[in-house]
Amino acid sequence: MRASRLLSLVLLLQDRGRLTAHQLAAELDVSVRTVYRDIEALGAAGVPVYAELGAGGGYQLVDGYRTRLTGLTPQEAGAILLAGVPEAAAELGLGAVLTTAELKLRASLPARLARHVDEIRDRFHLDAAGWFRETETHPHLTALAGAVWNRRRARMRYRRHRAPHEVDRLIDPLGIVLKAGVWYFVARVDGSARTYRVATILDLTVLDETFERPEGFDLASTWAEWAIDFERRLHRGVATVRFSPAGLERIPYLMTRAMARDVSSGVGSPDPDGWTTITLPIESVRHAHAEFLRLGADVEVLEPTELRDMMRASATAMTHLYG
Template sequence: MGLPRRRADAAPCGGADGVGYGRTVRASRLVSLLLLLQARGRMTAAELADALEVSVRTVYRDVESLGAAGVPVYAERGPAGGYRLLDGYRTRLTGLTAGEAEALFLAGMPGPAAELGLGSVLATAELKLRAALPTDLADRGARIRQRFHLDAPSWFREPEPTPHLAALATAVWEDRRISVRYRRWQAPREVTRTLDPLGVVLKAGRWYLVAAASGQVRTYRVGAILDLTVLDEPAERPAAFDLADCWQEHAARYEQGVYRAEARVRMTVAALAQTTYLFPPAMSRAAQDRADAPDTDGWVTTTVPIESIRHGCVELLKLGAQVEVLAPPELRERIASTAHALAALYPPPSEPQPAGTPPPAGPQPGVAAPPWEPHSGVAALETPTAGTEVPAVEAVVAIRR
C-alpha cells in the first residue's frame, strides 16, 4: 500500500529550515494560482484547490494574499461564480525554474513542427522565450540543445511524404470541415470522404488524422491522403472529446483486434528471450507470459497471437530451428514447406555446391513447393502489419521458382 500523498499546504517538518521551506512552497503556490486564473479565466475555489492540491481554506487565504499584494483578483458569487482577474490584467511573471526552462527547450521538435507548417513559428517562439529569460537560463537552453536530440521516426523507415499535413493542421486548428480523397487497402482502393477533423497524432514517425465521419470517430493515415480540400463549413467537434484518450483507446483496440488467431509452439529458452527483439510487442509479451516451465532439454511450450497463417510463418521463421509449431496444422505445414524449399537451395555441408547453382527443375521427392506464388523468379515474403517496429531480419532468403 503506497504512502498518502503530501498536500502542498501540509505543515513541513520542524526547525528553521522548515520555516524557509514553507515560505518557498507558498510563494510558488501563489504564482501558480495567479497563472491559473490568467490562463483559464474564472475558476471556483474548489477547482483551484484541486489543481493546486490544497484545501479550499488555503485557497481563500492565498486569494486574500494576492489581493493584499495589489493583484486585481475578484470573487463573483452565484452558481456560475468563482475567482477571476480584472479584464485585461496580465502578469509577465512566469516563475520558471532552471529545470522548467531546460524542459521547454528540450521539448521542442523542429522536424514535426516544420511538417505542420509551424517551423518559423516555433523558431520565433524560442527566440522570444530566450529573450524573456535571464541570461543564465537562456544559456541553459542552448546547452540542452547541444546535448540532447529527439529523433522520432523508427529505424529502417524512410519518412512518409505528407504534402497535405500543413493544410490539414490548419483545418484542425480552425475547426473546419474537409473533403479528402483517400487511398485504402480494401476495394475500392480510392474513396472520397467528408470529415470533421479532430486532431493529428505523430506515432513512430508517421502522422495520423483522427476525424469524425458519419457520427463515428475514425483514424486515417495522413500519408494516404491523395487530395485535400478545406471546406468553408464548421466542423462538428464533440464537447467531451479528448484526443489523447481517444488515441490510446484506438491503439489498444487496434493491437487487440489485429491478432485474429493463435499458434501453439515449442521454442528454446534462448529463443524465448530473443522474442523481445524479433517479435512485435504484443506477440513477445504473450509468448513470455504464457510460457510453461522449461523441460529437461531447455524447451518451453507457449502460445502466441498471430494475424494470419502467412503472418505467423513470417514471424516464427525469425527464430529458425529454435522453434517448432504444434498448431494450427496449416501453419505447421507452411513452416515445413518453407524449410523443405530452403533445404533444396542449401544442400548438407557434405555435398557442397557452387553458390548460385539452381536446384534441379521440377518437383523434388520429399520437397514441398514454396507456400506462396513466386514473382519474376523470386518469392517475396509479405511484410506483416503488426511487425513494422521489429528490427531488420538477420537474413533475407530468396526462393527461386
C-alpha cells in the same frame, strides 16, 4: 512575415553573440542578400547592431542591449508542444514558428537558465521516427493540420485495402497523431470518430464550412482506445510455439509488440531441453509465418497445423537451396 524575421534576427544575435551573414541566412532560411537588407532595416529602426570586419568577424549587438519583445503569439505558444520533435513541427508547417518561439523563450530567460537549457539539449534528444522505414510523403499534412486548428470541414479521397479501394469522405478533422514516425489523424465521419493514416490521403480539399468539436473530446484518450481496439482486431488468431533460450531473448527485437507482451507475461518453465512453449496472438497464418521465420531454428511452431506446414515447407525449400 518580415517583422517576425527581423525579431528572430535580433533574438539570434542576442542569444548567440556574433554571427556572420551566412550563419544568419542559414538560421533564417533566407539569402545572404536578405540578411544585409534586414540588418540595414534594424539599424534604421534604432537597434544597435554593428559589423566586425575581418577573420572571425560578423554582426553583433552592442553589449548590454536586450530586446523585450519576447511575447509569444498564440501560434508560437502552441508550437512549443513540438519543441522536442522539430522534424514533426516542420512537417506540420510549424518549423519557422517553433524556431521563433524557442528564440523568444531563450531571450526571456536569465543567462544561467539559458545555459542550463543548452546543457539539457546536449544530453537528451528525442527521435520519434521508427527504425528501418522508408519515409512517407505527406503532401496534405500541412493543409490537414490547418483544418484541425481552424475547425474547418474537409473533403478527402483516400486509399484503402478493401474494395472500393478509393473512397470519398466528408470529414471533420479533430486531431493529428505521430506514432513511431507514422502520421495518423482522427476525424468525425457520419457522426463517429474514425482514424486514418495521413499517407493514404490521395486528395484533400479544405472547405470554408466550419464545425463544432464534440463536447468532451480528448485526443489522447481517443487514440489510446483506438490503438488497443486496433491491436485486438488485428490479432484474430493464436499459435502455440516453442522457443529456444536464444529465441526468447530475440523476441522483443524481432516480433510485434502484442507478441512480445504475451511472451513476457506468459513464459512458463522450460522443458528438459531448455525450450519454452507459449501461446501467442497472431494476425494471420501468413503474417505469423513471416514473423517466425525471422527466428530461424530458434522457434518451432506446434499449432495451428497450417502454420506448421508452412514453416516445414520453407525449411525444406531452404535446405534444397543451400544444399
